Amino acid sequence: MTKDVREKYWSRYASHYDDYTDYIVGKTLRQALIGKLRKEKNLGDVIECGCGTGFFTRAIARNASDILATDLSEDMLDRAKVTLKRFQNIRYKKIDCQDILFPPESFDTVLMANVIHTIPDPHKAIHESYRILRKEGRLLIVTYTDFGLDFFQKSVLAMKFLARFGMPPPHGLKNYAPEELERFVQAAGYRVEEMDLIGDRPKGLYLKGRK
Ligand SMILES: C[S@@+](CC[C@H](N)C(=O)[O-])C[C@H]1O[C@@H](n2cnc3c(N)ncnc32)[C@H](O)[C@@H]1O
Numbered sequence: 001m002t003k004d005v006r007e008k009y010w011s012r013y014a015s016h017y018d019d020y021t022d023y024i025v026g027k028t029l030r031q032a033l034i035g036k037l038r039k040e041k042n043l044g045d046v047i048e049c050g051c052g053t054g055f056f057t058r059a060i061a062r063n064a065s066d067i068l069a070t071d072l073s074e075d076m077l078d079r080a081k082v083t084l085k086r087f088q089n090i091r092y093k094k095i096d097c098q099d100i101l102f103p104p105e106s107f108d109t110v111l112m113a114n115v116i117h118t119i120p121d122p123h124k125a126i127h128e129s130y131r132i133l134r135k136e137g138r139l140l141i142v143t144y145t146d147f148g149l150d151f152f153q154k155s156v157l158a159m160k161f162l163a164r165f166g167m168p169p170p171h172g173l174k175n176y177a178p179e180e181l182e183r184f185v186q187a188a189g190y191r192v193e194e195m196d197l198i199g200d201r202p203k204g205l206y207l208k209g210r211k
Helices: 003-011 017-025 027-038 057-063 074-083 122-132 151-165 178-187
Strands: 045-049 066-071 090-094 107-113 133-145 191-199 203-210
Touching: 003 074, 017 027, 017 151, 027 057, 027 133, 027 191, 027 203, 045 057, 045 122, 057 066, 057 074, 057 107, 066 074, 074 090, 107 122, 122 133, 122 178, 133 178, 178 191, 178 203
Parallel strands: 045 066, 045 107, 066 090, 107 133
Antiparallel strands: 133 203, 191 203
């Protein structure tokens, strides 16, 4: 599946992404995750991978020196520029998070919100994040998951997704279990400092890793 196809998939939803996601996962869960991110202080130079419309970017903007908000989709970046126009410390760039093209140790924090479970090569993306982080740099991952739901609850969630987005993105959507996400991040070299399972149906995973 080419990068172009994946970009087109997400670009198609740029103008409705937040409404659709509120419908599927609920505003309460998204706000709870925003609340977690707001508590992260002294983030330094941040790169966000897959910023989408900038929904989670705004939660960290006041605690970062500088943010490079990146996404595969130009349309998503255009939406983010509107959402985040009041912040002076945010720049924007089209980047594939599987191939970040920055020198090693360029950033203090990497944020990946709801991107790691949608991409073809999450291992490459997580190794890239490690490479571009400075020593003691912070990795913040947010990802929705149907972990812990029963068959009926998973079916309702899948139907809600289909009703808004239609087919899932190329390569599908992975639902991480908390321990699986921890192991995945540790295998790239990170120490896991925090792993929270938040919400009800569905839930969100919140992971803080340290290089
Ligand atoms: C599920 S949306 C999440 C958007 C936003 N982070 C949020 O949580 O509201 C996934 C985003 O990741 C972007 N994306 C998908 N694959 C990507 C890749 N390989 N590199 C960078 N961004 C990617 C999509 O364009 C989309 O904006």
